[in-house]
Amino acid sequence: MKVSELGEFGLIEHLAKIAYQTQGKETTPGQQLIIGIGDDAAVWHGDARVELATADSFIQDVHFSLGTASWNELGWKALAASLSDIAAMGGVPKYALVSLSLPGDTEVEDVTDLYRGMIQVGQQFGVAIVGGDTSNAPLVIINTTVLGSTKGRDMHILTRSAAKPGDKVAVTGYLGAAAAGLEMLTKHLIFDPEDGASLERAFLHPEPRIAEGQLLLEQGVKTAIDISDGLVSDLSHILKASRVSAQIVIDRVPIHPAVKANFGDKAVELALSGGEDYELLFTASAEVTRQVITKASCPVTVIGNIIADKIGKITLIDREGKPFRPTKTGWEHFATS
Amino acid sequence: MKVSELGEFGLIEHLAKIAYQTQGKETTPGQQLIIGIGDDAAVWHGDARVELATADSFIQDVHFSLGTASWNELGWKALAASLSDIAAMGGVPKYALVSLSLPGDTEVEDVTDLYRGMIQVGQQFGVAIVGGDTSNAPLVIINTTVLGSTKGRDMHILTRSAAKPGDKVAVTGYLGAAAAGLEMLTKHLIFDPEDGASLERAFLHPEPRIAEGQLLLEQGVKTAIDISDGLVSDLSHILKASRVSAQIVIDRVPIHPAVKANFGDKAVELALSGGEDYELLFTASAEVTRQVITKASCPVTVIGNIIADKIGKITLIDREGKPFRPTKTGWEHFATS
Numbered sequence: 001m002k003v004s005e006l007g008e009f010g011l012i013e014h015l016a017k018i019a020y021q022t023q024g025k026e027t028t029p030g031q032q033l034i035i036g037i038g039d040d041a042a043v044w045h046g047d048a049r050v051e052l053a054t055a056d057s058f059i060q061d062v063h064f065s066l067g068t069a070s071w072n073e074l075g076w077k078a079l080a081a082s083l084s085d086i087a088a089m090g091g092v093p094k095y096a097l098v099s100l101s102l103p104g105d106t107e108v109e110d111v112t113d114l115y116r117g118m119i120q121v122g123q124q125f126g127v128a129i130v131g132g133d134t135s136n137a138p139l140v141i142i143n144t145t146v147l148g149s150t151k152g153r154d155m156h157i158l159t160r161s162a163a164k165p166g167d168k169v170a171v172t173g174y175l176g177a178a179a180a181g182l183e184m185l186t187k188h189l190i191f192d193p194e195d196g197a198s199l200e201r202a203f204l205h206p207e208p209r210i211a212e213g214q215l216l217l218e219q220g221v222k223t224a225i226d227i228s229d230g231l232v233s234d235l236s237h238i239l240k241a242s243r244v245s246a247q248i249v250i251d252r253v254p255i256h257p258a259v260k261a262n263f264g265d266k267a268v269e270l271a272l273s274g275g276e277d278y279e280l281l282f283t284a285s286a287e288v289t290r291q292v293i294t295k296a297s298c299p300v301t302v303i304g305n306i307i308a309d310k311i312g313k314i315t316l317i318d319r320e321g322k323p324f325r326p327t328k329t330g331w332e333h334f335a336t337s
Numbered sequence: 338m339k340v341s342e343l344g345e346f347g348l349i350e351h352l353a354k355i356a357y358q359t360q361g362k363e364t365t366p367g368q369q370l371i372i373g374i375g376d377d378a379a380v381w382h383g384d385a386r387v388e389l390a391t392a393d394s395f396i397q398d399v400h401f402s403l404g405t406a407s408w409n410e411l412g413w414k415a416l417a418a419s420l421s422d423i424a425a426m427g428g429v430p431k432y433a434l435v436s437l438s439l440p441g442d443t444e445v446e447d448v449t450d451l452y453r454g455m456i457q458v459g460q461q462f463g464v465a466i467v468g469g470d471t472s473n474a475p476l477v478i479i480n481t482t483v484l485g486s487t488k489g490r491d492m493h494i495l496t497r498s499a500a501k502p503g504d505k506v507a508v509t510g511y512l513g514a515a516a517a518g519l520e521m522l523t524k525h526l527i528f529d530p531e532d533g534a535s536l537e538r539a540f541l542h543p544e545p546r547i548a549e550g551q552l553l554l555e556q557g558v559k560t561a562i563d564i565s566d567g568l569v570s571d572l573s574h575i576l577k578a579s580r581v582s583a584q585i586v587i588d589r590v591p592i593h594p595a596v597k598a599n600f601g602d603k604a605v606e607l608a609l610s611g612g613e614d615y616e617l618l619f620t621a622s623a624e625v626t627r628q629v630i631t632k633a634s635c636p637v638t639v640i641g642n643i644i645a646d647k648i649g650k651i652t653l654i655d656r657e658g659k660p661f662r663p664t665k666t667g668w669e670h671f672a673t674s
Contacts, residue, residue, distance in 0.1 A: 040391060040426050042389065042390045043388070043389050044387070044388050046386045046387060046388045047383060050380055050381070050383065051484075052379065053379045053432065053467070053484060054377060054379070054434070054468060055434040055468060055469050056470050057474075059438055059474045061475075062438075062473050062474055062475075063472065086377075089380065095390065097391070097482060098392075099392045099480055101478070130390070131390060131392060132392050133394050135400065137396045138398075138476070139476075141478055143394060143436055143480040157380055225377060
């Protein structure tokens, strides 16, 4: 059935039924929810903590293509990207509002799959979809807002602006796999099946580092960002906000093994500028960083140092200490190439 | 300058500077704000009240046309529409997240005007723009999320589901002017200058009924919705959610004088189904309704009664009690015509 046959209100009702699964008594956030989808606004009991909110747009043929992602994967990824922003603050995500804009001839089954993808990632990370909007549009646009709060009642959060000279620069997980996955899918590259599966999963099914963000906070980290635009680009946000500079040792950057194995010289570029890995990039003292490495359930790698130099400057050096120049510096959505 | 020349991060920085105006110490919401635009998420102190959130999409050539609205008006209207949803809950709007998707050749000056329109309506209603997202897109898409709370600490809110047989049905202000304004602008109709100005203002510069929503709550009203899709369509949302029926006396519907004066027989249709008036439609006992009429600073008109009949049924009668049939029943965004 087409979306146009169901009508806007029919579609809302249909999605509301699916979303109610996430608003039940079993999910923690549902316990504070008063009204979910179906009224003018979502309503819940506040708890006097520090509140967080983030919004993202996912636009067809800009941020995604229906040729490389299934509707279900698209739903997962769109919501995961917003959850990643809450992870980068060390927050606890709780509620999501999802606005879907769709061509009238979209199959309702496809929208259902999209929504199910969102509900899957929502349930995995304790997030209920409580509202949003649907409308007609010439292309698919997914707008997600995620609301969350801090674990404690104080304003203990990870910001971009607390990096200090002497801090180590570190990342969770491996980099470059999402961008490599996109390249594999669009260019129909054939790799070893396990490598192919890893890269596809990295691109289509990213997992926001919610637990890791909270661990960083608990261990005393003050500065973090999620890697959505690319390591270099996202690091530069930290450097500018903190008014510091950084030195990154290229050979320490944890390039995903499947990227290293299949992309030759391009592997470094994918890891530095690929984006969409949704790993956390953070800075902290050597001691705090060591604590994080000890306690994290994922690999955490030190890749460089925060230094006092020209604000925003990133010096990339290789293992011999020689300067290294990347060919790209993150995704600038508007930039003309 | 084009948006593409400024780049995504340049645009964010530019908009953040403008938005800081709304986050200063003079505005009430700013006092609780910890981090606005420029980090991974907006952050503020919760106050243990009941929290509200609503999201809307405004899509070029679906919800608006750049031929009938200036960028500034577009900004005003997009945010006003979301504020209206908070008004319909009787809430106090506090923070907004704005995601802008724009073609790269959009003039930065136009985006600035759009943002200024949002800031104007935000400042008028005490709302700070604290976050969002910008991205490239083949058409202009504005997604607004508004966060608010109840005035008190209890869950005292206006819902769609509390209408009871015996309730009066009433509306704030006048209806039909926004749809008439759209028709005037698209068909280049020439009216008496004052009428023309009223209709244009109604369509381009709607004022969310924030104070009126709070007044309704204070006076004991339990059921309300804002008229975004049209009186008949929005009333039917209340009726379905409350499992009741309604009888509306056509001659009691407060058609805007400028619509009555210039649209002949079509005036009734515009008032019943035109949409985008952003007035509040509510139901309450005769006594509560009288109190609201006495205390409201805008006209409030009783237009019918809630009755116990087939769920969702709306009976339209004229002054002689004869049945009346509208030609349209609200805007169904997806419905094929």
